[in-house]
Amino acid sequence: xxxxxxxxxxxxxxxxxxxxxxxxxxLAQGGDKVVRIAMPMxxxxxxxxVTAEYNQGQRDYITMMNQRGGMGGxxxxxxxxxxxxxxxxxIEAYERAKSQGAVLxxxxxxxxxxxxxxxxxxxxxNMVTAFSGRSDAADGTVFPYVFPLxxxxxxxxxxxxxxxxxxxxxxxxxxxxxxxxxDTPFGKEPLPVLEALAAKEGFKLQAFPxxxxxxxxxxxxxxxxxxxxxxxxxxxxxVGQTVALTEAARNGLDMGRVCSSVWLSESDMDVVGRDQTVxxxxxxxxxxxxxxxxxxxxxxxVVGAGKGxxxxxxxxxxxxxxxxxxxxxxxxxxxxxAEIAPxxxxxxxxxxxxxxxxxxxxAEGLIPPTTITPEDHQGGGMGRVARxxxxxxxxxTDWFSxxxxxxxxxxxxxxxxxxxxxx
Amino acid sequence: MIYRRAGISFTRYQDxxxxxxxxxxxxxxxxxxxxxxxxxxLVDRLFVVGYLLPLIIWSMAAMGLNLLMGGAGQxxxxxxxxxxxxxxxxxxxxRAGLPFELAMIVGGLASAAIGVVFGAAALRVKGLYLAxxxxxxxxxxxxxxxxxxxxxxxxxxxxxxxxxxxxxxAIQGDRAPYYVALALxxxxxxxxxxxxxxxxxxxxxxVREKDYAASIIGVDPFRYKLLAFWVSSFxxxxxxxxLAVCYYRTISPDQFHLDLSIQLVAMVIVGGLGSVLGGFxxxxxxxxxxxxxxxxxxxxxxQFGVAIPTDLRxxxxxxxxxxxxxxxxxxxxxxxxxxxxxxxxxxxVWPFRHARQ
Numbered sequence: 001x002x003x004x005x006x007x008x009x010x011x012x013x014x015x016x017x018x019x020x021x022x023x024x025x026x027l028a029q030g031g032d033k034v035v036r037i038a039m040p041m042x043x044x045x046x047x048x049x050v051t052a053e054y055n056q057g058q059r060d061y062i063t064m065m066n067q068r069g070g071m072g073g074x075x076x077x078x079x080x081x082x083x084x085x086x087x088x089x090x091i092e093a094y095e096r097a098k099s100q101g102a103v104l105x106x107x108x109x110x111x112x113x114x115x116x117x118x119x120x121x122x123x124x125x126n127m128v129t130a131f132s133g134r135s136d137a138a139d140g141t142v143f144p145y146v147f148p149l150x151x152x153x154x155x156x157x158x159x160x161x162x163x164x165x166x167x168x169x170x171x172x173x174x175x176x177x178x179x180x181x182x183d184t185p186f187g188k189e190p191l192p193v194l195e196a197l198a199a200k201e202g203f204k205l206q207a208f209p210x211x212x213x214x215x216x217x218x219x220x221x222x223x224x225x226x227x228x229x230x231x232x233x234x235x236x237x238x239v240g241q242t243v244a245l246t247e248a249a250r251n252g253l254d255m256g257r258v259c260s261s262v263w264l265s266e267s268d269m270d271v272v273g274r275d276q277t278v279x280x281x282x283x284x285x286x287x288x289x290x291x292x293x294x295x296x297x298x299x300x301x302v303v304g305a306g307k308g309x310x311x312x313x314x315x316x317x318x319x320x321x322x323x324x325x326x327x328x329x330x331x332x333x334x335x336x337x338a339e340i341a342p343x344x345x346x347x348x349x350x351x352x353x354x355x356x357x358x359x360x361x362x363a364e365g366l367i368p369p370t371t372i373t374p375e376d377h378q379g380g381g382m383g384r385v386a387r388x389x390x391x392x393x394x395x396x397t398d399w400f401s402x403x404x405x406x407x408x409x410x411x412x413x414x415x416x417x418x419x420x421x422x423x
Numbered sequence: 424m425i426y427r428r429a430g431i432s433f434t435r436y437q438d439x440x441x442x443x444x445x446x447x448x449x450x451x452x453x454x455x456x457x458x459x460x461x462x463x464x465l466v467d468r469l470f471v472v473g474y475l476l477p478l479i480i481w482s483m484a485a486m487g488l489n490l491l492m493g494g495a496g497q498x499x500x501x502x503x504x505x506x507x508x509x510x511x512x513x514x515x516x517x518r519a520g521l522p523f524e525l526a527m528i529v530g531g532l533a534s535a536a537i538g539v540v541f542g543a544a545a546l547r548v549k550g551l552y553l554a555x556x557x558x559x560x561x562x563x564x565x566x567x568x569x570x571x572x573x574x575x576x577x578x579x580x581x582x583x584x585x586x587x588x589x590x591x592x593a594i595q596g597d598r599a600p601y602y603v604a605l606a607l608x609x610x611x612x613x614x615x616x617x618x619x620x621x622x623x624x625x626x627x628x629x630v631r632e633k634d635y636a637a638s639i640i641g642v643d644p645f646r647y648k649l650l651a652f653w654v655s656s657f658x659x660x661x662x663x664x665x666l667a668v669c670y671y672r673t674i675s676p677d678q679f680h681l682d683l684s685i686q687l688v689a690m691v692i693v694g695g696l697g698s699v700l701g702g703f704x705x706x707x708x709x710x711x712x713x714x715x716x717x718x719x720x721x722x723x724x725x726q727f728g729v730a731i732p733t734d735l736r737x738x739x740x741x742x743x744x745x746x747x748x749x750x751x752x753x754x755x756x757x758x759x760x761x762x763x764x765x766x767x768x769x770x771x772v773w774p775f776r777h778a779r780q
Contacts, residue, residue: 044738
């Protein structure tokens, strides 16, 4: 076939029509005892390897549980697509998921989750917004169908400040804490909580915004050094994190007093240099590494059987384990839902009841005991601080939670505003 | 034969002046519009909410930009910001209690007022330099929205759009937003089709071709360049309001970044500069090719067991998309509208090939 206009146009038309086939197939298949979960995520634009590792963990865990016979008799069907952080594509993916009968959507993107929130609430379609989306969605009374299921950024910031306080002998009075953040809504999010804590604990908070995406932060970090911080928090995602660490090391900051949110992983350390960053701290929502029983089980039952969703060396990395954590929580929700109403029907409400009744769930030691209630969709806000030792992140504390009063003040402030104007 | 024309030219001025001169074209427009009207009752809701609605709204934006780029020959790399201003202004107006009809006008006026300030750069600079000036607008507007909590809506930077109605129809559910957008788009399309036949449209064309020449024949480039920016920004602002109310329902700064501006410029160029139909075709291609390609690759991977790694699975559609755009531009630099017009010209005289057109 030669490359003529006619062939190209015909080809394009046929391709466009053919792509609509899977929807029909999926609609036709809609058999019973299947719980559909849609995962439109950003594999290509901003989050890239973060999504790949996170999603790999989710899929491996779901594969394992399906092999074991599903959750409460229900098989989990996962639909993965790429929304590239582009909202029309994400909305299309969401609407497609809704048409296909999905009862849970996990977009793993803050802008997308924020945009989808009114739709999810209206359609009664559960949306997981782990480490993304609106922090005030922790308030389940206002956001009944939005589930962060993980410590939000306010909790992470509050917990880190508590750790600093413990390390400095129980008081932060007169200390200087620098907050280096990407200059986007996401980066500025912890500021109100940090300001409230600064007033309460008496430390001096200095914020240093850098322009997105954060490829160049060389102007910021010398200023941070001049501020002589007692502690430094850096808040970003993707490329900004590795650049921040590089600059922190270059400016001679004490790595043991530099700290990140959840978005720091072994892959970042490979970029900056595993030995250059020894001592750096991060917030950890779940155990990293391959020791937890779930990860061991995945290694034998899924990866060992050649059914792994991605490269084997990523198994047990931080983001992979986040994926396993969230998949475990989602599937625990399915299991609970099947307990409450064994015969379904599988709807958003059905799964919602299950997710809302997750109690003291630890995923066999992978995550801190997590309880989801209709009021608290964050799950208690527990985590721990981990230190990079050049090889792995080693825990510095036990699971704990801190400053939840300040966090919940902030949560209620924004959720009540949403309740007032969002309808 | 298909168009039932046998070389007879028009015998009356009023026939020559019609928007669609051939009966076949008129029928095609009527049928397509009728199909669009009944679409929510004919096809799956996904196609209405996920495809037709964004197609209509993005087409409105593309038409607004096309007036400036294709009509007046002024490049604009900050049109996303123009839409953003309209969206934010109208949503704030609605939150303050204004009805949607008025809020839309407020959005349009806000965009037009700010857009024309940056458009004033066009009085001094042209081409690439104007591109830089409008690019600056994009970044300044982005910056202001993100930095002022009163505009962006606090730390969550997500501003919910209040429930509203248009001419008594509550905008909720799947169908109402679609019909509201369709009605506004129809009005805008008629305006765009007619504007080129007015003295305003002709003056813009004169400025587009050569501004010295335009001023020699008595068209004031100062006035018409500013007017072009004003009208185009007004349309952009109204589109922003429609986008916020009918489609996004929550607005956040990232919806109006440079990506949107570039996407719109691409839509206008791929569709065909200066063509109204091209706007629709360009939007269809740029907006949906990535989605459709993604599903195709997904289909191939799932149904036919083509084993491709996750990374490639995610990036292959992007490669194909890039190739597709390059292919279209190589084969037909004048855009999709020209491809349509070629097909139409071929059919006009079919089955003959060399008849007078």
